[in-house]
Amino acid sequence: MSKRRKQHRATGAETQKPKTRDVFVPRPFSGLPNEADWVAMRELLPSATAPLRLKAEYAEQVDDREITLATVLPLAWPAMSRTDGRVFVAMQRQFQSGDASRDVAASLLAALASEPGQPVAVPARPGPGPRLQDLIDNDALEVSIHDTFDFWLADDADTDDPQIRASMERANASIYPSQRVETADAAYWCQTPERSHLRVVLPDDEDTALAALARLRAAEALTLMPDSKFAGMFRTGGLLVPVWDLPSGASAKECEAPLAELVERYAEVKAASEPLSSAERRARDGLVGRQLTLR
Known part of the structure; x- marks a missing residue:
């Protein structure tokens, strides 16, 4: 192999992006208030929400935006920033790493950094960073169970739009009663x-x-x-x-x-x-x- 080719291969290896090592966390919500309810929202409940409060060091970086944890969001979005400024973060998402707490935390931070009403870009594999245990300051997780997914929509949403109405009807039909x-x-x-x-x-x-x-x-x-x-x-x-x-x-x-x-x-x-x-x-x-x- 020529010296020039060796140099080229070495340079190429150096410029490659390092791979993120995925570490499996078997009990990702340990240390959060009502750990069992976090698991229930992720696996048991079809339509439920709970308000979230950030720790002081993170809360001061956002403009008092209301944060809501949800079981699932439209099209399995990981997070949503509504036009009214409310931020929703989903427990269930399409792409998951080995640490569910880090996944949801990454979704939350991405939503808080986004403009109201704009799509939220969340990486499929978030890599190292804060976990929910680092962000959340709730004393308890106050879970509310819903009969519909109407909480997805802002008060000024155009519910007369036939596509929106059809989408909501399909989603609501998938809910089984839970208490x-x-x-x-x-x-x-x-x-x-x-x-x-x-x-x-x-x-x-x-x-x-x-x-x-x-x-x-x-x-x-x-x-x-x-x-x-x-x-x-x-x-x-x-x-x-x-x-x-x-x-x-x-x-x-x-x-x-x-x-x-x-x-x-x-x-x-x-x-x-x-x-x-x-x-x-x-x-x-x-x-x-x-x-x-x-x-």
Whole structure:
């Protein structure tokens, strides 16, 4: 190989852009208030919002723009800057890295830097930078569940436009009814076309939650109410989400008392310090066998 060609190849290597290494964060919302609700907004709720407040060092850089966290935005946009100045940032987005917290934080910063009413440019892979834990100053995440996606539109939006109206009708038709069950953190009832379900995001680390569920399963104490069925669980955001199929016609209100009793049983077995028995280990293996991982 000639000296000139070697020099050319070396120069080309030096001018290439460095690749961003994607690091997977298994529990991306740990350290945020109501961690389980952040996971619920990302994975469980079809249409929900929550107000966000920035830490002082970031708030002083923007002009008091109202910030709203949303489950999803039109066309799976990562963020939206409405003409009225309100900023919306989505928990669900088309492109994701290994750190969901960094993804949403990058979307939020891009929206705050954009002009109201203009498209928000967000990188598919945000790379190093602040995470939500660095930006957010909320004491709690106050989740509001909606029956429609009308919150996407500003008050002065042209809802008579046939394209806008058709798009909203399609989006609203995809929503299934959901309600919070107040007797547990991040517990949500939902009604699908087939039947109703109760899904609870457990706030404990996976090993602790799995051991407690295994103890309940072995003691045949994992049933929620008569004619209900423990359907299994999935893991997402580093947390476990057990799911119960409910009897026909069971409402969110009817789940409150049975869930409160189940929460008490869960707390009791979670505090146990002795190793799992052979029956409890078998129950744990059975639970893992029916577990679905979402990323």
